[in-house]
Amino acid sequence: MSLIIPNHVGIIMDGNGRWATKRNLNRSQGHLAGSETLIDIAEYCFNKGVKVLSVFAFSTENFKRSKDEVDFLMDLSIKLLKGKLKKIINNNIKVIFSGRKDRLPEQLLKTMTKVEKETVNNDKAILNICFNYGGRSEIVDVIKNIVNKQVDINSITEDSIKKYLYNDLPDLDLVIRTSGEYRISNFMLYQMAYAELYFIDTYWPDFKKEDFDQVIIEYNQRDRRFGNVK
Ligand code: IPE
Ligand code: IPE
Numbered sequence: 319m320s321l322i323i324p325n326h327v328g329i330i331m332d333g334n335g336r337w338a339t340k341r342n343l344n345r346s347q348g349h350l351a352g353s354e355t356l357i358d359i360a361e362y363c364f365n366k367g368v369k370v371l372s373v374f375a376f377s378t379e380n381f382k383r384s385k386d387e388v389d390f391l392m393d394l395s396i397k398l399l400k401g402k403l404k405k406i407i408n409n410n411i412k413v414i415f416s417g418r419k420d421r422l423p424e425q426l427l428k429t430m431t432k433v434e435k436e437t438v439n440n441d442k443a444i445l446n447i448c449f450n451y452g453g454r455s456e457i458v459d460v461i462k463n464i465v466n467k468q469v470d471i472n473s474i475t476e477d478s479i480k481k482y483l484y485n486d487l488p489d490l491d492l493v494i495r496t497s498g499e500y501r502i503s504n505f506m507l508y509q510m511a512y513a514e515l516y517f518i519d520t521y522w523p524d525f526k527k528e529d530f531d532q533v534i535i536e537y538n539q540r541d542r543r544f545g546n547v548k
């Protein structure tokens with residue numbers, strides 16, 4: 319029997335810092351290793367047939383970290399978008415970003431816009447990079463947008479709200495969090511309402527294709543009822 323591949327997968331890529339500390343490295347080296355994992359796993363997911371992959375790369379709350387760490391993550395993201403991520407992008411993947419644009423360095427914003435433009439017509443699958451993203455900020459921004467546009471109150475539905483989110487994407491089917499933390503940390507709250515959740519102890523830089531395969535096997539054993547009875 320062939321396995322069902324979830325249409326929209328979310329990954330909370332956590333544990334870079336602890337991965338590095340365990341090896342007596344600095345946190346930056348953990349982020350660097352984590353970025354390699356992202357490239358490998360994203361490519362693997364798309365080859366398996368995932369249509370939308372949303373990755374949590376930097377949360378609105380991550381600005382609480384030291385300036386050094388934040389600066390490193392901004393620079394690493396620019397390098398990634400200009401460099402190794404091209405391997406994925408060139409494979410007909412559309413790249414989009416979710417999150418607030420404020421507080422991001424000019425150079426990163428420019429690179430993001432360029433990548434979005436370059437991939438706008440790609441249609442194999444979508445890589446949604448959640449950067450300076452918070453699920454609550456997104457809901458706040460949705461409400462502001464709706465009020466600002468003086469949207470007719472009777473036209474507001476669960477579905478119509480999706481059009482005001484940072485991106486109009488299908489609901490998440492599966493969310494994976496690495497590093498042994500059993501929480502959501504403000505990731506895609508509206509989109510996650512009926513997602514299957516999968517928590518794994520492995521730190522993100524150690525997450526392998528085989529781990530993803532294992533997640534898919536477990537996903538196929540879940541009984542998604544959406545409030546109904548079987
Ligand atoms: C995830 O790894 C990457 C980001 C949040 C940017 P962490 O940096 O949170 O790693 P830990 O949780 O401290 O190990
Ligand atoms: C969540 O990880 C955000 C990202 C993976 C980008 P955090 O490390 O920031 O989450 P908490 O602080 O452990 O909840």
Ligand code: MG
Nearest residue numbers: 332333334335
């Ligand atoms: Mg963390």
